[in-house]
Amino acid sequence: MKNKDKPLLAVTLGDITGTGPEIVVKVLREGPRDDCRLLIICDAEVLRSTFDILGARFDLPVFQSIEEAIAGDTPAAVLDIAQGNKELLSLGHPHPEAGRMAAEALVGAARLAMDGQVDGVVYAPLVKETMYIGEKKYNDETQILREKLQAPGIKSVAKIGEIFRVTIAEHVPLKKVPDLITPQSVLSAIELLQEALLFYGLKSPRLAVAALNPHAGEGGLVGREEIDEIAPAIQEARAKGIDVSGPIPADTVYVRAFKGQFNGVVNMYHDQANIALKMAGFGEIVILFVRSPVIITTPSHGPAYGKAGKGTADHNNMRAAIEVAAFLAQRKKPPIK
């Protein structure tokens, strides 16, 4: 594939006081990619200093306008958006100004994708604590994207290795979880997961739903949510043609998924998935957005402020996020010969 034929992905640095710039540069240092071209949308000065910190030579073409950047035919380039009040910032110290720069770069990149000037967006990590656009505070990236892309249906789904995950009650107290498990919420989660798997190109995905109670409630002996809430939703999803199993005891559902029995898992709560994933110690976790007008992905981790400037940040998740976006972009827009 010639460079021109590869999808063009806009990449932003995330929170520049964290490790975002570093993991982007580390991906760039791996050389030209076969699956996409990268357009780094950032303040070029920030990127240059990151190359310096890592002892690498900055040799990317820098453009001031998107038209010039698109016209170029290099594997990677920079679209320079002189940004923010950088004097306020230092590595490892989160600051609303850095949050603002990160959110604005993300929105700018997403708009380029909306206009069809890039084929997808990959953003490095930012955090909710400093998530501002102007003076408005946002809770998360999903809220920003829904508002700025006028797409209220946008949802995030995690891809872990080859397994996709949707969690019904993520960041809530555990005691509130049972109330949030209803036939409607379970069905919505199954449908979202199914949609993500189809979006990713799976022809006939196999889904699993984790149980809420130990031993999946053991026929109602240790909890009734499986019988009253989860099973009816699974039945309804099956009636709609979705290949979904469950409720499966939470301590075996990922064991089975990793053996290849399932492509995706609906979790009831945060730690059900997260304990399994950390213990299994498998690869990369990428967040991708579905029901979105444009392709957007990001690594699942935070900006790791404690590691900023040390050159020790792990860029595997960032690379994986780029791979997923490139894959999706190629699917959406087959290369033109």
Add this chain to the structure above:
Amino acid sequence: MSEEYKPLLAITMGDAAGSGPEIVAKTLADPEVRAICRPVVIGDAATMQAALEITGVSGEVRAIEKLAAASFQDGIIEVIDLHNIQLDRLTRGRIDPMAGKAAYEYIKLATDMTLAGECDAIVTSAINKEALNKAGYHYDGHTQLLAELCGASNVAMMLVSGKLRVSHVTTHVSLLRAIEQVRPERILTVLRLTDEAVRQMDVAEPRLAVAGLNPHSGEGGLFGDEEIKYITPTIEEARRQGMNVTGPLPPDSVFLRTYEGQFDAAVAMYHDQGHIAVKMLGITHGVNVTLGLPIIRTSVDHGTNFGKAGKGTADPTSLILSIKLAGVMCRHRRRFSCPG
């Protein structure tokens, strides 16, 4: 090793319709098992004889009336014979109240013998809860049954899998009930039991980690307040009592950190929290230890495996590990209760 005390272990045969008898036959043919303990099977001699034939393990089954008659010779499987299985009526691989009743009787006798000091510990094979229930014994499993037989009111389940030890504040209750039971008195009890058990497993100064209940351990109250209200004050109390306890740590990292050696055991708040961690390790074989009984009790961590019953293919590793761990705990207790 030859100087080490070889504890006398009461090994229950488990559900006769399952793979328990075959696993016991294979286990007692293991030279390492014979080197560290004096095993006696509490079961049915005819069923053990059949298991020997199914598995092709060489040796001999000898029915004995009393422990005093046991020789503990290699190659001989000595069975305190309860004569409670009619082999011609037994269908392997199916739930059978006869086998359920028999399994109960092995546990009852093994427990009584161990409580009386005739044996050093009890090591149990798999039972089937439904068979037990159909025989009229309504327990949610071994742990509850043993607690009742021993008159113990505060017991806890510990899973040992490779380097990971996890004990549980709650187990077989709904998630909602589990959350309600995460309270200082219970957490402190489980911490104390865990500390004692880990010492018995030859760790001189146990470092214990406590999992939070909520995601990110509640993140300062944002995602739940049980950490602030119940868990943290209990950890402080445990420290005042001299225990080395860290936490509450985020549930999604505490078990990995423990497995990696930062702690000697982790305390989980609910069943799946601990069980997900243990099962995801990909270690197929573990040991289930009941804490808080007046006796030492270890068990296989798997079920009756009806699918393999009668085929001779069941894997004895978990029972072998259970016996080895019981051996470690018995020798420790003996060293420290009989100085010199």
